Amino acid sequence: MTTDLNPDLTRASAADLAHALASGQVSSVEVTQAHLDRIAAVDAAVHAYLHVDAEGALAAARRVDERRAGGESLGPLAGVPIAVKDVMTTKGMPTTCGSRILEGWIPPYDATVVTKLRAAGLPILGKTNMDEFAMGSSTEHSAYGPSRNPWDLERIPGGSGGGSSSVLASFQAPLATGTDTGGSIRQPAAVTGTVGTKPTYGGVSRYGLVALASSLDQAGPCARSVLDTALLHAVMGGHDPRDSTSIDAPVPPVVEAARAGDVTGLRIGVVRELGGEGYQAGVRTRFEESVRLLVDAGAEVVEVSCPSFVYALATYYLILPSEASSNLAKFDAMRYGLRVYPDGVETPSAEQVMAASRDAGFGDEVKRRIILGTYALSSGYYDAYYGSAQKVRTLIAQDFAAAFEQVDVLVSPTAPTTAFKLGDKLDDPMAMYLNDIATIPANLAGVPGMSLPAGLADEDGLPVGFQILAPAMRDERLYAVGAALERALTDRWGGPLLDRAPELDASLERKDA
Numbered sequence: 260m261t262t263d264l265n266p267d268l269t270r271a272s273a274a275d276l277a278h279a280l281a282s283g284q285v286s287s288v289e290v291t292q293a294h295l296d297r298i299a300a301v302d303a304a305v306h307a308y309l310h311v312d313a314e315g316a317l318a319a320a321r322r323v324d325e326r327r328a329g330g331e332s333l334g335p336l337a338g339v340p341i342a343v344k345d346v347m348t349t350k351g352m353p354t355t356c357g358s359r360i361l362e363g364w365i366p367p368y369d370a371t372v373v374t375k376l377r378a379a380g381l382p383i384l385g386k387t388n389m390d391e392f393a394m395g396s397s398t399e400h401s402a403y404g405p406s407r408n409p410w411d412l413e414r415i416p417g418g419s420g421g422g423s424s425s426v427l428a429s430f431q432a433p434l435a436t437g438t439d440t441g442g443s444i445r446q447p448a449a450v451t452g453t454v455g456t457k458p459t460y461g462g463v464s465r466y467g468l469v470a471l472a473s474s475l476d477q478a479g480p481c482a483r484s485v486l487d488t489a490l491l492h493a494v495m496g497g498h499d500p501r502d503s504t505s506i507d508a509p510v511p512p513v514v515e516a517a518r519a520g521d522v523t524g525l526r527i528g529v530v531r532e533l534g535g536e537g538y539q540a541g542v543r544t545r546f547e548e549s550v551r552l553l554v555d556a557g558a559e560v561v562e563v564s565c566p567s568f569v570y571a572l573a574t575y576y577l578i579l580p581s582e583a584s585s586n587l588a589k590f591d592a593m594r595y596g597l598r599v600y601p602d603g604v605e606t607p608s609a610e611q612v613m614a615a616s617r618d619a620g621f622g623d624e625v626k627r628r629i630i631l632g633t634y635a636l637s638s639g640y641y642d643a644y645y646g647s648a649q650k651v652r653t654l655i656a657q658d659f660a661a662a663f664e665q666v667d668v669l670v671s672p673t674a675p676t677t678a679f680k681l682g683d684k685l686d687d688p689m690a691m692y693l694n695d696i697a698t699i700p701a702n703l704a705g706v707p708g709m710s711l712p713a714g715l716a717d718e719d720g721l722p723v724g725f726q727i728l729a730p731a732m733r734d735e736r737l738y739a740v741g742a743a744l745e746r747a748l749t750d751r752w753g754g755p756l757l758d759r760a761p762e763l764d765a766s767l768e769r770k771d772a
């Protein structure tokens with residue numbers, strides 16, 4: 260950790276900020292205000308936030324500063340501000356999930372993750388944009404318009420958590436939260452040159468996350484470095500009696516692993532099925548280079564085959580819509596958010612109001628998945644679709660189990676391509692779905708995964724993501740490998756990758772010119 264803090268507080272790492280806060284070099288109010296100023300300067304162009312809570316963030320910052328002045332011992336990230344994905348409920352602050360159907364809804368309670376953030380003294384800057392109900396890979400399915408990739412404002416920042424990734428890559432927050440059902444933390448991290456972890460299923464509470472697919476959803480940390488991600492992971496994680504799938508065990512030693520970054524003698528398996536054809540040349544080059552750097556750092560590398568992974572995407576697109584169609588049934592116009600009365604009906608029935616509200620409140624992708632899910636679950640088709648998908652899911656979990664008998668971690672590119680252009684895949688759901696081909700197996704099996712930057716692709720100069728997967732509850736291995744690779748890549752690129760991103764204000768001028 261460096262002791263000389265970057266004078267531009269928005270460029271400093273969370274670890275450095277935490278250190279400077281603890282030693283009284285800066286106050287949380289100063290750090291928080293610097294980020295609010297940055298938001299005011301650039302978010303009109305990036306559109307990463309759906310809601311900014313300047314007052315609430317500054318009040319929280321003041322409280323932390325007072326507690327510190329009073330000599331209280333505070334958590335390791337106390338005073339470092341954070342952005343929260345709009346899928347997590349926040350008491351008194353809007354939570355839309357990127358949907359019209361929740362427009363104007365103010366939750367009466369905090370998600371457990373949010374409770375933990377507040378208790379740890381992290382001021383919440385605001386809520387980040389996302390594909391509607393976390394369905395998508397680009398934020399283009401947000402009812403409030405897409406976020407933009409700070410590397411190139413004409414490109415997607417990934418999805419569904421593209422608000423959180425673009426917040427980080429445009430220095431509008433040092434930390435952010437995400438949720439990952441099929442890749443929504445890892446793929447946005449990959450295409451923006453940031454870091455994100457999907458913890459072991461059950462490692463971070465799901466209480467207060469608006470559910471997409473309950474057996475796949477997992478909240479996790481997003482940041483610009485492996486250590487910052489670990490520090491946030493440690494704050495977010497741990498057992499929650501309010502979530503029946505929460506694991507009753509301590510958070511794996513992620514911070515220690517990130518600080519050590521030791522891969523000596525570690526066995527790394529390159530997944531044969533997650534690479535090769537269909538992956539952009541520059542993605543493959545950076546991936547192979549990263550694997551060589553890990554060998555130089557002392558790891559052993561072998562190729563591993565997971566034959567059932569080729570069915571992961573098909574399996575996911577039966578299980579996810581099935582669970583989503585059931586989870587979204589609660590948006591019935593009676594309980595939350597939007598209520599629309601059908602035109603020309605004098606005394607509409609509850610069902611007519613429900614239908615009109617859903618028609619107006621849900622976007623196309625959400626409707627598509629509800630239709631798919633109700634079809635897959637309908638009697639007569641249940642065994643053929645949902646039942647078969649569950650069996651293949653077991654095969655995928657068995658592939659992981661067999662692979663982890665041979666190796667300690669598995670690696671692959673995070674996404675097959677770098678950031679694509681806004682609009683490119685919007686009319687082709689299959690092309691959009693294919694972006695998650697490498698991230699989905701981990702959700703189906705519940706194992707943890709991380710994406711970190713592997714450098715820039717030669718052909719387009721855009722960030723490439725490197726994915727690490729570990730056995731359940733061995734999340735610390737992600738951080739050991741991630742930190743070792745990050746160190747080697749920082750040498751290779753002569754500094755953090757994000758230093759090479761275009762200065763946003765300059766690119767804004769270019770756009771206007």
Ligand code: GLN
Pocket residue numbers: 393394395396418419438439440441442443444471579695
């Ligand atoms: N892009 C994937 C989907 O559309 C993953 C979404 C997610 O992880 N929330 O389902």
